[in-house]
Amino acid sequence: MAEAPLLQAARQGSTVTAPRGNRSRSHVERAERGVPEATVARLPIYLRALTSLAEGDVLTASSEDLAGAAGVNSAKLRKDLSYLGTYGTRGVGYDVNYLRYQIARQIGLTQDWSVVIVGIGNLGHALANYSGFASRGFQVAALIDSDPARVGERVGDLVISSMDDLDEILSRSSVAIGVIATPAGAAQDVCDRLVAAGVGSILNFAPAVLTVPDHVDVRKVDLSIELQILAYHEQRKAHGLALLRGDPVVRAGAAL
């Protein structure tokens, strides 16, 4: 998708200010202990905003510009960036390509990550075909499904493997991230197998609570939860209106 070259462009430093050598040590130290979790979760958004600015040939952006593109306020953006180091120039702003590279490096996108997807149903298929994977350095190393009828089926460039091959696959290429797209009932078992095979990070699409050892990270994506959160707020909006109108329907639920 005509993505501006990430590493190359930034690696050779670009036109505007790069930080002076004597600062770089302290950057690393600051970054090494404790970027707040909330900040980490926003770095990919900043990265995307920077990428889209770079594609529009913007060379420099103020915190205000960047914050606008990322949908946050500028104070938050500056504070977030300050945890990574001092990459801006007072009175000027941030060099887009330079900052882009710095953030990509911090996130770990200057290396490739192998991903295994387990559970190739509707969602698994969609994930396997998702182009956003590859474009950010996430390679799908294998697709796995427990249904023997599905094993051997081609999806894109890959062939679906059996659950039994999991260990072999994971030992061949070192896979750090597992994606679980199975039904809820299978999720914990799949998770345990992934962890046993050395996977350290799991992205869980199954509507299930996963239990993992401390050293394993889990993030979940749960459509049904998101809809329910929206429903909650939507209901409140309706309540408010109903109250203003004196609409008796408001009490219907509470009557019980």
Next chain:
Amino acid sequence: MAEAPLLQAARQGSTVTAPRGNRSRSHVERAERGVPEATVARLPIYLRALTSLAEGDVLTASSEDLAGAAGVNSAKLRKDLSYLGTYGTRGVGYDVNYLRYQIARQIGLTQDWSVVIVGIGNLGHALANYSGFASRGFQVAALIDSDPARVGERVGDLVISSMDDLDEILSRSSVAIGVIATPAGAAQDVCDRLVAAGVGSILNFAPAVLTVPDHVDVRKVDLSIELQILAYHEQRKAHGLALLRGDPVVRAGAAL
């Protein structure tokens, strides 16, 4: 599937303590202003935990039990529930079905919600076929795609409609929630149209920042961001190990 009946089971109160009449007013009032957002986001998890307990014919659960099933600690669970009202019994715990109904009511799941999905690519297909939609009272009212070649195609019980039919569809059945599963470039435009047609809540799967009026809620689900967050932590784990081993690779990135 085989989901325990949500409304019926709980509506007729169940064996254990229901709150006395004089309390119910204050519950409603407490709930009406200000359940913390973090709590709202966990209610669906508690609901799921309660549902699975109910399916196992568990009638009563302590905050400890429930918290375990939901993957949180018990103090947090109790505090969360306290924002909804006093639904427990000291020395005993919570009546599973009763609490389940109360949470479902608060979330707004005692009514049905119509959902429109826009963008029927890989992901849109998967969403359209997702059974978790219907099982929680979310009905897919329409599927919409801008590609004329796709309009008319059947997906499950539904036929894909054109973008032009959006207003008509939304005026026919009142749709409160729109799901955007288009490419990033189309997302803001689709979002604007949904908002103009009166949709008050949007679930955005496109990797784009959406701008909406204040009265509209947006939640986003972004696979690529989740992977990047995992990569960040994974990288740090590797760093830590490398540092312990004195492995020079750690500096490779920072050298620039």
Next chain:
DNA sequence: CATTGTGAAGTGATTCACAGCA
């Protein structure tokens, strides 16, 4: 002199720890 980087203040969420109650 526009804009960053950041202490300090403010806000919100989590955890503690125990009084209150069935």
Next chain:
DNA sequence: TGCTGTGAATCACTTCACAATG
């Protein structure tokens, strides 16, 4: 007695506001 409900303490995140500075 056992477990809830909740103030008070703590921790995490956000926002303010301005001194530092290229």
